Amino acid sequence: MRIIVDGMGGDRGPGEIVRGCVDAIGEQDVNIIIAGKRDILEGELLKYNFPRERIDIIDADEVISNDEEPTLAIRRKKNSSMVMGMKALAEGTGDGFLSAGSTGALLAGGLFIVKRIKGIERAALTTVYPTTEGVSLLLDAGANIDCKPQYLGQFAIMGSIYSEKVLGVKNPRVGLANIGTEEGKGNALTKESYNLIGDLDINFAGNVEARDLPNGVVDVIVCDGFVGNIILKLTEGMAISIFSLLKDEFSSSLRSKVGALILKQQLRGLKGKLDYREYGGAPLLGVRRPVFKAHGSSDALAIKNAIRQMKAFIDGNVIDIIDRYINDNK
Amino acid sequence: MRIIVDGMGGDRGPGEIVRGCVDAIGEQDVNIIIAGKRDILEGELLKYNFPRERIDIIDADEVISNDEEPTLAIRRKKNSSMVMGMKALAEGTGDGFLSAGSTGALLAGGLFIVKRIKGIERAALTTVYPTTEGVSLLLDAGANIDCKPQYLGQFAIMGSIYSEKVLGVKNPRVGLANIGTEEGKGNALTKESYNLIGDLDINFAGNVEARDLPNGVVDVIVCDGFVGNIILKLTEGMAISIFSLLKDEFSSSLRSKVGALILKQQLRGLKGKLDYREYGGAPLLGVRRPVFKAHGSSDALAIKNAIRQMKAFIDGNVIDIIDRYINDNK
Numbered sequence: 001m002r003i004i005v006d007g008m009g010g011d012r013g014p015g016e017i018v019r020g021c022v023d024a025i026g027e028q029d030v031n032i033i034i035a036g037k038r039d040i041l042e043g044e045l046l047k048y049n050f051p052r053e054r055i056d057i058i059d060a061d062e063v064i065s066n067d068e069e070p071t072l073a074i075r076r077k078k079n080s081s082m083v084m085g086m087k088a089l090a091e092g093t094g095d096g097f098l099s100a101g102s103t104g105a106l107l108a109g110g111l112f113i114v115k116r117i118k119g120i121e122r123a124a125l126t127t128v129y130p131t132t133e134g135v136s137l138l139l140d141a142g143a144n145i146d147c148k149p150q151y152l153g154q155f156a157i158m159g160s161i162y163s164e165k166v167l168g169v170k171n172p173r174v175g176l177a178n179i180g181t182e183e184g185k186g187n188a189l190t191k192e193s194y195n196l197i198g199d200l201d202i203n204f205a206g207n208v209e210a211r212d213l214p215n216g217v218v219d220v221i222v223c224d225g226f227v228g229n230i231i232l233k234l235t236e237g238m239a240i241s242i243f244s245l246l247k248d249e250f251s252s253s254l255r256s257k258v259g260a261l262i263l264k265q266q267l268r269g270l271k272g273k274l275d276y277r278e279y280g281g282a283p284l285l286g287v288r289r290p291v292f293k294a295h296g297s298s299d300a301l302a303i304k305n306a307i308r309q310m311k312a313f314i315d316g317n318v319i320d321i322i323d324r325y326i327n328d329n330k
Numbered sequence: 331m332r333i334i335v336d337g338m339g340g341d342r343g344p345g346e347i348v349r350g351c352v353d354a355i356g357e358q359d360v361n362i363i364i365a366g367k368r369d370i371l372e373g374e375l376l377k378y379n380f381p382r383e384r385i386d387i388i389d390a391d392e393v394i395s396n397d398e399e400p401t402l403a404i405r406r407k408k409n410s411s412m413v414m415g416m417k418a419l420a421e422g423t424g425d426g427f428l429s430a431g432s433t434g435a436l437l438a439g440g441l442f443i444v445k446r447i448k449g450i451e452r453a454a455l456t457t458v459y460p461t462t463e464g465v466s467l468l469l470d471a472g473a474n475i476d477c478k479p480q481y482l483g484q485f486a487i488m489g490s491i492y493s494e495k496v497l498g499v500k501n502p503r504v505g506l507a508n509i510g511t512e513e514g515k516g517n518a519l520t521k522e523s524y525n526l527i528g529d530l531d532i533n534f535a536g537n538v539e540a541r542d543l544p545n546g547v548v549d550v551i552v553c554d555g556f557v558g559n560i561i562l563k564l565t566e567g568m569a570i571s572i573f574s575l576l577k578d579e580f581s582s583s584l585r586s587k588v589g590a591l592i593l594k595q596q597l598r599g600l601k602g603k604l605d606y607r608e609y610g611g612a613p614l615l616g617v618r619r620p621v622f623k624a625h626g627s628s629d630a631l632a633i634k635n636a637i638r639q640m641k642a643f644i645d646g647n648v649i650d651i652i653d654r655y656i657n658d659n660k
Binding site: 131132142145146177179186187188190209210211212213214215224225226227229230231232233234235236237238239240241242244245246 | 462516517540557564572575
């Protein structure tokens with residue numbers, strides 16, 4: 001198995017990304033192809049001892065930055081690490097593509113270069129959502145802002161398959177993010193989606209209220225990309241704000257300072273539960289070949305974990321299973 | 331000033347509600363009219379010493395429950411405390427109406443009995459949103475699930491006026507809840523609303539990401555009722571989950587138990603910041619007379635605070651100011 005990694009994307013590339021690749025081949029049965037400026041990548045690789053034949057380079061001398069218009073960037077920067085990497089993926093040079101670069105460009109490249117699975121209307125960015133019980137899966141995380149019920153139905157199918165095959169959840173409970181649990185609740189989109197998802201051959205748990213999401217009440221959360229973005233960013237903002245409030249409260253007196261010191265380690269453990277680096281990458285579900293987005297601030301650990309997750313995705317034949325579900329059930 | 335209170339609504343009525351009314355007249359320059367079953371209310375009132383002429387009763391022998399279809403309930407239960415109270419409001423017997431009962435019935439009664447201000451397309455349920463800096467205001471909190479840009483424009487106007495006149499914020503910053511801060515981000519609704527709100531004579535701070543809402547980055551958060559519900563309920567769920575995680579972490583060892591004991595009071599202070607009871611009621615903005623919703627589990631303190639807030643609303647002439655803004659700016 002050969003995984004293509006965008007060596008230039010993300011806030012901490014290429015240094016941390018190259019290191020993550022080296023760490024990955026040390027632990028996992030994968031080979032890596034890194035796309036990026038050859039001299040820079042070679043320089044980074046020289047820092048480590050590893051079987052040199054297991055990491056290859058695709059020389060790509062352009063970089064797509066986060067502030068470029070995604071579709072234009074993908075069309076114009078033919079020699080960028082993102083475009084060259086995805087082209088190699090589409091041509092079969094590698095078995096998957098991972099990038100910590102521009103999410104918009106990754107989505108555009110996924111659609112224009114890798115292309116959608118036949119019958120899939122929209123590809124969904126799929127991310128883990130940390131809960132008190134472990135993790136749920138959330139899709140769409142922001143690729144499709146305005147959705148139709150059919151899209152949400154396909155997200156439900158793809159999320160269910162991914163949860164089972166990659167995260168190892170048996171008979172995953174799929175919930176529709178909504179404003180009440182009863183059937184008939186919601187806006188025009190969720191009302192219609194409820195009926196459509198209810199007819200699918202998956203374990204549909206019905207509507208889920210936002211209040212219950214942090215409890216891990218379902219394994220897969222289905223929503224449009226607007227609502228998905230609100231849920232993910234509010235969760236992050238709440239975690240940051242509550243920790244900052246706690247810090248303020250804890251430093252407000254000597255007595256509580258002592259308590260805070262004692263609890264510091266516990267708090268650190270808690271923060272770990274909300275650490276994106278543990279969970280690796282977010283797959284773009286619905287395209288013909290495996291495409292993963294790593295967090296923009298990914299370090300070596302995050303990259304290594306994303307590669308492990310992508311390996312599970314490839315081993316689980318997720319794309320074939322989605323393809324069969326969509327095209328044999330028609 | 332005479333405020334009409336639904337004595338029968340809410341999980342803790344009539345006992346806690348009557349007590350909240352008695353507490354209110356002890357502290358504030360208001361008289362109260364309680365709507366509900368006369369014998370029950372008289373029985374509750376007998377428990378307290380207060381100037382009897384300051385609390386009146388409207389005898390209403392029906393109650394609308396939370397599980398009734400709101401519009402049907404308002405149409406059929408003519409003798410309910412909710413309908414009788416709102417009719418008295420519409421006829422001018424009182425200066426405002428407060429209920430901890432069914433939100434749906436309150437909204438339906440607001441529209442059918444109290445009626446909208448001329449020119450207002452939709453009335454918005456408006457609630458305080460606790461932040462690390464104090465509180466923001468959020469509307470719509472769930473009255474209008476599918477919205478048009480014009481509704482959001484009017485929510486922005488009404489929220490700005492309420493924030494200034496009732497919460498005392500000078501030149502309140504009004505933000506549109508969205509998935510990115512840049513102009514042009516968002517779904518069809520928020521993109522169009524951005525331009526419309528930008529043209530209004532208010533302090534428009536542009537788009538706000540969900541991540542920044544808990545920091546109090548704006549004074550007024552404008553969104554449709556679906557997104558408003560997601561934001562409010564996820565905020566609540568996150569607070570509950572993080573406190574429960576903290577509790578688990580803190581009881582995981584003796585050392586941290588000691589720390590937890592010391593910090594217990596600090597944590598209690600923190601929870602207070604997120605306590606709905608401190609913030610009283612949520613006004614239904616856009617109707618012709620003051621209508622407030624109190625939290626379903628309101629106790630006497632919450633009712634007393636809601637009455638204080640309603641008094642500020644009436645004293646601030648909020649409805650006249652909204653009316654003038656809408657109808658003089660046409």
